[in-house]
Amino acid sequence: MGLGTDGSDKYKDFWEYTPATNTWRQIADFPGVGRYQAVAFAANGKGYVGTGYDGLNRLKDFWEYDPSTNTWAQKADFAGSARYGAVAFAINDKGYVGTGYDGNYKKDFWQYDPLADAWTQKPSFGGNKRLGASAFVVNNEGYICTGLDNGTYQTDNWSYNPSTETWAEHRPLILNDDNVAGDNYNFSAVPRAYGVAFSIGNTGFVALGSKDSQLTNCWAYSPTDDNWYQKTDFGGSSRTSAVAFGLGDYGYIGLGANGSTRYDDLWILEPNADVD
Template sequence: MRTTTLLSAGVALAMLACTSEESPTQPDVVGDPAPAALSLAAAPNSWKPRAPAPFGADIFGYGLGMAPNSAGESIVYTFGGTSDEEDLTGLSIRAYNVATDSWTGRLSRVGVFHSNGIGKIGDKLYFSGGYNEHSSTPFSSNALWAYDYSRDRMIRKADLPIFSAEGVTGVIGGKLYVLPGACNGNGWPSPGYCAVEQTRRFYRYDPATNTWVTRRRSPHYHRKGAAAVVDGKLYVAGGLGEQGSEVTDLDVYDPSTNSWRSLAPIPAGGVASGAALQGQFYVLVQRFDGTSPGHRAYAYNPATNRWKAKAAPDFWGSVTRVTLDGGSHLFTATGDRSALYTP
């Protein structure tokens, strides 16, 4: 997979002007992480291949969102994607039924890749930002979309305040929290653009009023990082920082106080994806520094402020929590591969 460096703009005017990005703050780190050794043999801590995703092996950059169907089965939806080999976006949404281990196509299309993540509110899945196809001007988006999965319909909502991509999203109290990873600087100082590429700006969207508000900035950069909501707080870990450096920081946001706190760093930083499972924050990490293994997985326990190494799949992709036979699992997919994790 390549690391996208071209930053750009979406299709509508942004709502707020960006200001210069100051250096990241450095709160005290609390606690020590557990050793980072991986064990792939222990069962039931294991991954099992599932039905191949209906994309080419070279397709990447699509996100995953989960919503149950009328029978209560977990359905995972794919959003966006692109290819190194050609200028390809506008991929149709695909739906994966965990219970039947089968994929079906949808009519709706998503014209971006590497969005700011997906969150479920009510009967819709929301996603914002992302890169448009490579030849487009502008190259990144500030659009917020709500996908009505029961009707297979895309609904445009109020634009995100900045043109951005490669971020993370969480849902708390029926509101969407978005931490973009990269902001477009090509149009600076026009509204919606940024003076520097990485961003720590943080926003909350209220679907009841269709409005965005600015929240306190995150302490660290988390471009292409991992996020999940555990016990009403947003946990964000890993990703990339300035000049593509691997980030190991773990930051947690408390909406009741509009404040961040930095906790035990993840044992290995890098491009990451995450989900909440059984009260813990699970993170899949992809490393590009030649270390072995290149794919790692960790679980963070908020009660102990400790990380524990877990079995990792033999590929890296977006991840989401699903249910199967009454139990909670993780599902990941990229290209034409997918896998299910049993904790």
């Protein structure tokens, strides 16, 4: 975890978490300008960080972190426009970055090849333009959902297949009470902005964020039946702009803000365990 802001300072420190010992250690500082609302992904055994906002400028620089040497190296700038509030994920050792805000809401989509240090534009995101969306990877497909487009909370859910370079739309995040067709579901609590997302096994998770108010609920998405399932609420305070990651059978959520309050706590979700 790294970067972010306390409302005035923009941070450059980075930290590594070891679940086995439940400990943190500081690693090399990020060498670029401090920022928030950046994106990050892991590919080919290394971490990549870029875009974001430094309080004055939207950014497009990109950096690689090598954990074996604890060093950073600047890589090719993001090929799209400088922006913040975008999303990113990695599939098959390629990184993908899209959506966000560059003065306008965006839906362009780009692939990064770490071996070639090169960006390639791919078919634009299938839904509306947006920022503050959520993204996760399940079964080697990347999913993008939620977020804001000109103040409107988005209710679509799309997956990207890198093999065919195509987008597919899934059930919308709405209340559907179509008794005639017998396809009844209520996913209307899933839309939000500035939430977090992570994957565990063949399931994607979306939690926290805001929709008119700060949220603590957590939803799991199963591509097998194209359904969302509500999980146990987040145990800490409601917040936006937190960070999350999945490791093994567990999901982790930490940091974030609620108004002027900043958090430094870290929470773990074991999605298949009974609630105690």
